[in-house]
Amino acid sequence: xxxxxxxxxxxxxxxxxxxxxxxxxxxxxxxxxxxxxxxxxxxxxxxxxxxxxxxxxxxxxxxxxxxxxxxxxxxxxxxxxxxxxxxxxxxxxxxxxxxxxxxxxxxxxxxxxxxxxxxxxxxxxxxxxxxxxxxxxxxxxxxxxxxxxxxxxxxxxxxxxxxxxxxxxxxxxxxxxxxxxxxxxxxxxxxxxxxxxxxxxxxxxxxxxx
Amino acid sequence: xxxxxxxxxxxxxxxxxxxxxxxxxxxxxxxxxxxxxxxxxxxxxxxxxxxxxxxxxxxxxxxxxxxxxxxxxxxxxxxxxxxxxxxxxxxxxxxxxxxxxxxxxxxxxxxxxxxxxxxxxxxxxxxxxxxxxxxxxxxxxxxxxxxxxxxxxxxxxxxxxxxxxxxxxxxxxxxxxxxxxxxxxxxxxxxxxxxxxxxxxxxxxxxxxx
DNA sequence: GTCTATAGAAGGATAGAC
DNA sequence: GTCTATCCTTCTATAGAC
Numbered sequence: 001x002x003x004x005x006x007x008x009x010x011x012x013x014x015x016x017x018x019x020x021x022x023x024x025x026x027x028x029x030x031x032x033x034x035x036x037x038x039x040x041x042x043x044x045x046x047x048x049x050x051x052x053x054x055x056x057x058x059x060x061x062x063x064x065x066x067x068x069x070x071x072x073x074x075x076x077x078x079x080x081x082x083x084x085x086x087x088x089x090x091x092x093x094x095x096x097x098x099x100x101x102x103x104x105x106x107x108x109x110x111x112x113x114x115x116x117x118x119x120x121x122x123x124x125x126x127x128x129x130x131x132x133x134x135x136x137x138x139x140x141x142x143x144x145x146x147x148x149x150x151x152x153x154x155x156x157x158x159x160x161x162x163x164x165x166x167x168x169x170x171x172x173x174x175x176x177x178x179x180x181x182x183x184x185x186x187x188x189x190x191x192x193x194x195x196x197x198x199x200x201x202x203x204x205x206x207x208x209x210x
Numbered sequence: 211x212x213x214x215x216x217x218x219x220x221x222x223x224x225x226x227x228x229x230x231x232x233x234x235x236x237x238x239x240x241x242x243x244x245x246x247x248x249x250x251x252x253x254x255x256x257x258x259x260x261x262x263x264x265x266x267x268x269x270x271x272x273x274x275x276x277x278x279x280x281x282x283x284x285x286x287x288x289x290x291x292x293x294x295x296x297x298x299x300x301x302x303x304x305x306x307x308x309x310x311x312x313x314x315x316x317x318x319x320x321x322x323x324x325x326x327x328x329x330x331x332x333x334x335x336x337x338x339x340x341x342x343x344x345x346x347x348x349x350x351x352x353x354x355x356x357x358x359x360x361x362x363x364x365x366x367x368x369x370x371x372x373x374x375x376x377x378x379x380x381x382x383x384x385x386x387x388x389x390x391x392x393x394x395x396x397x398x399x400x401x402x403x404x405x406x407x408x409x410x411x412x413x414x415x416x417x418x419x420x
Numbered sequence: 421g422t423c424t425a426t427a428g429a430a431g432g433a434t435a436g437a438c
Numbered sequence: 439g440t441c442t443a444t445c446c447t448t449c450t451a452t453a454g455a456c
Contacts, residue, residue, distance in 0.1 A: 012439075035430095035431075043440075046433085048433095050440080107324045111320075113383035114380075114382060114383040121387055124387050124391070159378055159385065160374055163373040163374050173327045174334075178339055182339055197370075203417030206417050244450065245448095254423065256423070256451085264450080265449095423455085424456100425454090425455100426454105431449095433445085435444080436441100
């Protein structure tokens, strides 16, 4: 690297990538049109192929990046030196705030994964879940005991936490339809959820106390 | 109706409909191909158009039916004369069992709704949520008071229940990837979830007790 | 009602000039 | 690197025979 170009210096590639992200998030892999992406990026179709060769490669680049960003949001939870309760509060606040800024992301990622599970495998290949798992158990040994949490129930609890956080965004389309009917405001509901979710989960755990 | 034909007598239409349901569930509206549907139904493309005119109409017919079936699964909960606790247990058992039999349905419905919210509006038009809402509050007045449940928190609780039930199926693709890594079996996890979910929610409610 | 054949449009990808 | 023009495949949809 003798030149002084940084990786972010390729403005056209960035514009394409950003446009592609928006179009793919909205329409999905199958519904997205290269023409749309080109228009949104302010260039022509040929240039898309010059930079990314095929639609599939362009999609893959976008998907790896956004799905990765989303998974990374879970990481701090496992690292920080907090009590279980603090971690739960921290997680909901962080994660829901992130999705407020990227409301289409959850539905997009969930859908494309079901459509093509191979893509997520590529992403998860480098994550050692077993290690994280062991670490968690070790870190919170006493609390797991206090709350009467068996190893078997850990996947249940963790997926429940993820569910409570992600579902409102994944189901945004229906919920907004129903909420309208009930006079409930979606944004206010989400804002309120950061705290409700933590209280709910912590309450459920406390009720297991031996 | 003087003839003795029943509505279900149109075998070809049924075959098409069933094939379409399977292909749309797997590939989504955009990814589905009329040729695939024709092949799976054992007929040719022209006949699809003879029966349903366009791909969009065929999709709409399928979507209205399967999404309707899914929503209907929620209905018994509101009708039955059970305590809140019993309703929660009943719901998780019924709903998760239904999804075990139709594992692709949640992801399919959620995705297509986000892609085209107008479709769900058409479906929800005839459901009076306000009325159901009032009925619920009236039926469980005492319990809401006992568990310290404000009106404001009802949407939070109801979406939380839906989330816990639906999410594992909507996120099946990722979860199976992670579970594999951890030596957890997805089907066993789901079976276990029917009871775990009910205990978890009831526990959370009890912890709110005044 | 069901088929074969084909029209007609759309979309991904490439050639070649600048 | 970027553009215009165009190829080629794929897909929805229809015409018309039986």
